[in-house]
Amino acid sequence: MSEYLYKYLRTEVFPTPFCPGCGHGILMGAILRAVDELNLDFQKVVFVSGIGCGAWIPSPHFRADTLHTLHGRPVAYATGVKKMNPELNVVVISGDGDLAAIGGNHLIHAARRNVPITVICANNNIYGMTGGQLSPTTPKNSKTMTTMTGNPEEAFDLCKLVKSCGAKYVVRYTVFHTKPLIKAIKTALSANQFAFIDVISPCPTQYGRRNQLLTLFDMYSDIKTRVVHYNSLKELKPEELSGKIIIGEYYDEN
Amino acid sequence: MKTIVKSLLAPRKYFMQGNIACAEGALAAGCRYYAGYPITPSSEIMEHLSKRLPEVGGVFMQMEDEIASICSMIGAAWTGAKVMTATSGPGFSLMLEGIGYAVMTETPCVIVDVQRAGPATGQATKPAQGDIMQARWGAHGDYRIIALAPWSVQEMYDLTITAFNLSEKYRVPTILLADEVVAHLKESFVVKPEIEIYNRDQTITKTPFGTEEEDGVPPMPCFGQGAQLLITGSTHNEYGIRKVADPDVHERLVLRLCKKIDNHKKDICLTEKYYTDDAEYLFVAYGITARSSYAVIQELQKSQVKAGLLRYLTIWPFDEETLINCAQKSRVVFVPEMNQGQLILEIKRVLPDKKVVGISKTRGEAIYPSDIIKVFREHYE
Numbered sequence: 001m002s003e004y005l006y007k008y009l010r011t012e013v014f015p016t017p018f019c020p021g022c023g024h025g026i027l028m029g030a031i032l033r034a035v036d037e038l039n040l041d042f043q044k045v046v047f048v049s050g051i052g053c054g055a056w057i058p059s060p061h062f063r064a065d066t067l068h069t070l071h072g073r074p075v076a077y078a079t080g081v082k083k084m085n086p087e088l089n090v091v092v093i094s095g096d097g098d099l100a101a102i103g104g105n106h107l108i109h110a111a112r113r114n115v116p117i118t119v120i121c122a123n124n125n126i127y128g129m130t131g132g133q134l135s136p137t138t139p140k141n142s143k144t145m146t147t148m149t150g151n152p153e154e155a156f157d158l159c160k161l162v163k164s165c166g167a168k169y170v171v172r173y174t175v176f177h178t179k180p181l182i183k184a185i186k187t188a189l190s191a192n193q194f195a196f197i198d199v200i201s202p203c204p205t206q207y208g209r210r211n212q213l214l215t216l217f218d219m220y221s222d223i224k225t226r227v228v229h230y231n232s233l234k235e236l237k238p239e240e241l242s243g244k245i246i247i248g249e250y251y252d253e254n
Numbered sequence: 255m256k257t258i259v260k261s262l263l264a265p266r267k268y269f270m271q272g273n274i275a276c277a278e279g280a281l282a283a284g285c286r287y288y289a290g291y292p293i294t295p296s297s298e299i300m301e302h303l304s305k306r307l308p309e310v311g312g313v314f315m316q317m318e319d320e321i322a323s324i325c326s327m328i329g330a331a332w333t334g335a336k337v338m339t340a341t342s343g344p345g346f347s348l349m350l351e352g353i354g355y356a357v358m359t360e361t362p363c364v365i366v367d368v369q370r371a372g373p374a375t376g377q378a379t380k381p382a383q384g385d386i387m388q389a390r391w392g393a394h395g396d397y398r399i400i401a402l403a404p405w406s407v408q409e410m411y412d413l414t415i416t417a418f419n420l421s422e423k424y425r426v427p428t429i430l431l432a433d434e435v436v437a438h439l440k441e442s443f444v445v446k447p448e449i450e451i452y453n454r455d456q457t458i459t460k461t462p463f464g465t466e467e468e469d470g471v472p473p474m475p476c477f478g479q480g481a482q483l484l485i486t487g488s489t490h491n492e493y494g495i496r497k498v499a500d501p502d503v504h505e506r507l508v509l510r511l512c513k514k515i516d517n518h519k520k521d522i523c524l525t526e527k528y529y530t531d532d533a534e535y536l537f538v539a540y541g542i543t544a545r546s547s548y549a550v551i552q553e554l555q556k557s558q559v560k561a562g563l564l565r566y567l568t569i570w571p572f573d574e575e576t577l578i579n580c581a582q583k584s585r586v587v588f589v590p591e592m593n594q595g596q597l598i599l600e601i602k603r604v605l606p607d608k609k610v611v612g613i614s615k616t617r618g619e620a621i622y623p624s625d626i627i628k629v630f631r632e633h634y635e
Contacts, residue, residue, distance in 0.1 A: 013495065043480040048329070060484050060495050065477045067332065068486035068496075069325065070355050076322035080329030080337075081477060083313050084287050088333070088478050106325075109318040 001025070005032045008042055013060050018053065021208070021216035023175035023201030024122055028057045030178055030199075031093070031120065034185035045089045046081050050074040050103060052129050054095030054122030054201075072102030075110045078117045086116070089189060096123040096137040100156050104136070107158075111165035111194050118188040118195045121158060124203035132206030139243060143210040159250045162196045169195035170250040174223050175202070177247060184249070200245055255453050259284075262310065265447040272410040272437045273298035273340075276366060276430065277306065279414030280338050283451055285364070286312035287330035287337040289323040291345060294379040295434040296368040299340040320345035324352030324365070331361045332485065334456060334476035336418055340366035343385055344375060347392070353427050354393030355487045357511060360425035360463065360474065362454055364417045367429055368437040369592075371618040380618030381434035383541055383592040387599075389429050390570045396508055398515035400522055401429040401570040403540040404436055408443035413567065419452040420522055424514055425471050431569060433592065435542040435620045464492020464506075469513035515571050524567035525576050529555060533562025535630065536584035538577065538601055540566040542620055543590045549623040550630065559634070569597065574604045581605050586633045588613055590621050609633075 001009065009032070018024050035042060043065075047058035051071035059068035069077045074092045082090040092099075099107050099121050110117065126144060127133040133146040137158065141150040163170045169191050173181040181199065188195035202208065202219035213219045223245065228236065230248030262282050270278075277299045280288070288307055290300040300316065307314040313330070317323040320341055327337040341349060346367045356363050369385045371377035385392075389401045400420050404413045414430055421428035457473040458481045465472045472492070475481035484494030489504045497503040515522065528551060530536065535554070539547040544565040554561035564580045566573070581587055587605060589598040590613035598612045613629045615621045 043482070044478055046477050059486060063482055065332075065481070065483045066485065067329065067483075068488065069329075070351055070487060073321065073325040073352075076317065076325035077329035079315070079317075079322070080287065080289060080326030080331075081333055083315055083326070084330035084335050085333040085478060105318050106322055109322070 001029055005029065005036065008032045008035065008063055009061055010063050016061065017056055019205040021202060021204035021219065022053070023124065024053060024057055026175040026178065027120070027122055027199050027201055028061065030175070030181045031057070031185055034182045034189060037182070038186055038189060040089065040189065044087065045091060048074045048078040048081065048090060048092045050094040050098035052095035052098045052127070053124070054093060055098060057093045057122060072098050073106060075099070075103060075106040075119060079110055079115050082115055082117050090117040091189070092117060092119040093122060095128070096121055096125060096158070097127045097135040100136045100158055107162065108165045111162040111167040111196065114166060114168060114194045116192045116194060118191070118197070120185070120197045120199060122201050123158070123198050124201045124207060126203050126207040128203050128206045132210065142207070144207070158198050159196065159246070163250045167196050168193040172198040172200070172245070172247050172250070174200040174227065174245065174247065176220060176223065255455060257451060257453065258448050259451055261445050261447060261449055263445045265445050267442050267444055269440065269442045270407055271298060272404070272407045272432065272439045273368070274302050275407045275411040275443060276340070276414045276432070276437070277302040279411040280364065280418065281306055281310055282449055283415040283418035284336045284453070285338045285418065286310070287327060287335045288312070288339065289315040289317050289326040289330070290339045290341065291317055291320045291323050293342045293345045295370055295437050296340040296342050296366060299366060320348040321352065324349040327363055328352060328356055328359070328361050331363050332477050332483070336362070336422065338364040338366065340368065342368050342370045343372045346385055346388065350392040353399065354395060354397065356427040357393070357397045357399060358487045359485050360472070360511070361427070362421040362425050362474070363427050364414070364421055365427060365429045366414070366432060368432045368434060370434050371616070377618040379434060381542070381592060381620055382616070382618065383433055383543065383596070385431065386569060386593065386596040389431055396512070398512050399427055399429060399570060400424070400515065400568065401431045402524070402567055403431045403569050405541055405544050405565065406436065406443070407439055407441045409567070410436060411443055411445070415449055415451065416524070419450070422452045422454045423471070424518065424522070425454065425474055426515060431541070433541045461492035463490055463494050464510070468510055469517040470510070471514055519571050519573060522568055522571060523573035523576070525573055526565040526567065527580060528563040528565070529560070530562035530564055530580040532560050532583055533580065534560040534583060534585050535562070535634070536581050536587045537561065537563045537626070538566070538587060538589050539563065540569055540597065543592060546621050546623045546626055547590055550626045553623070566597070572600050577601065577604050581608055584608065585635070586611055588626070588630065590626050592616070592621055
């Protein structure tokens with residue numbers, strides 16, 4: 001982490017708990033860079049997180065108000081914070097299992113209500129902290145601790161999901177698209193409406209090693225070959241989209 | 255901080271339903287955030303607050319379920335607001351993890367559980383007192399909460415205010431354990447011109463989760479003050495930093511959470527005694543069941559039977575001392591409950607040498623004085 005960002009961090013709790021090759025540190029940096037570029041008053045930002053690796057990005061690292069909540073419930077907590085004190089900038093940072101499986105109901109209802117919060121999904125397609133089990137965003141056929149012969153289920157496209165629930169600003173990038181990711185976080189933090197950012201983050205430890213992607217470089221290469229920009233979707237046939245990661249802003253279909 | 259405030263409602267006599275009185279009590283106590291999910295027999299509380307909260311500058315949220323309700327309420331509490339939710343058995347079951355979180359993070363909040371007949375969906379809207387032990391032990395782990403049981407519309411108002419005061423003072427979730435009869439009862443009650451309320455200490459401190467006193471309650475800053483709060487349901491030190499692998503930190507935290515309730519029982523425990531000084535037949539009851547018991551002891555007193563009533567307004571923490579004092583001369587202790595015997599377990603524990611007789615009813619009906627008299631006659635000598 002660049003030293004100019006240390007003012008936002010409780011450096012006394014370093015090192016971070018993230019494994020070698022984990023993308024969450026890059027996401028952490030992207031969020032702080034967005035905050036810095038916007039010149040946000042960090043003491044008026046409340047970071048709410050659930051349970052899991054992604055939830056540890058803000059708590060205890062961010063030198064702001066942080067609310068580390070129950071598994072799956074950060075969006076519900078954030079709703080209470082924002083509704084009671086609209087002057088606070090409320091940001092949820094949590095993982096795909098937390099936000100989309102156990103917390104899926106809160107996510108879709110917050111999108112429907114247009115609660116003016118930013119939800120950032122640190123999406124590593126796996127339950128990292130509990131040992132690498134299937135998550136709702138694990139790609140089909142992937143191996144996990146609970147699908148050793150390959151995941152038979154379809155994965156959620158969280159952007160499509162929240163978009164269909166009425167979310168106003170929806171975007172996906174990977175942690176390797178740092179510049180557009182920072183720009184997206186800045187847009188979300190300034191939006192004053194429900195904003196959802198799906199951030200694909202590599203997990204070599206739990207996802208990679210069971211799917212022949214042993215190093216960060218292998219995971220990076222895999223993600224790179226699968227990324228398709230939203231704007232170029234029309235050029236692709238439906239069968240060519242299988243297994244792809246669609247990045248960019250999710251606009252209204254019409 | 256204790257202060258005296260003017261009542262929101264004009265001081266006079268009102269004729270109201272218990273649930274509405276509860277909602278008005280919450281507003282009087284300073285509640286400004288309510289999140290809930292519809293469920294009988296508690297729904298009138300949220301319906302009333304949906305109208306009244308915006309009138310007093312508060313926020314009302316109908317959430318997607320009871321889990322979201324309690325979680326959003328806890329979030330709102332950390333903005334400095336007094337918060338409440340209300341539910342009944344099935345919803346209360348869903349809220350238990352959140353109650354445990356509120357205990358661990360020392361978040362003041364009030365949960366109204368208007369008990370109905372269970373298990374499961376049971377007899378929706380029919381009365382019961384089946385959540386007594388669930389209120390005490392329902393969440394996982396080792397903890398203490400406060401639970402109060404009103405027996406009248408007056409107490410639906412008064413004890414809701416008390417619930418807020420205790421919750422703010424001890425930074426602990428406080429449960430108003432009502433029952434369907436009291437909640438749907440309509441009767442007159444009095445609103446006094448002034449009420450005493452307690453507001454949490456919001457002093458900004460570096461240690462919002464620990465104090466020098468081992469049974470103390472630390473001040474609670476709120477979001478946006480620059481306190482850089484670290485709030486977590488995981489084991490944490492006095493600064494809020496997670497220390498899940500440190501046995502000393504865990505022990506110190508959990509013991510303080512328990513002691514801050516246990517060591518302040520004299521302040522928290524409310525009971526009422528009727529003819530208990532020489533009671534040979536002691537009735538111990540709470541909620542609407544105490545009201546039936548009260549009718550019974552009045553009748554027995556007329557017949558020169560030395561019958562008394564000890565009524566628990568505070569059920570949890572359980573006041574052992576008062577029970578021991580009241581039961582000194584009693585030959586039989588009767589415990590009427592709209593369940594198959596829950597608080598009686600405590601009473602038998604505290605009075606191991608006494609004859610303790612339960613009077614149970616599990617029919618989705620109140621226990622009538624005639625039900626109590628019937629059992630009393632079997633044991634009257």
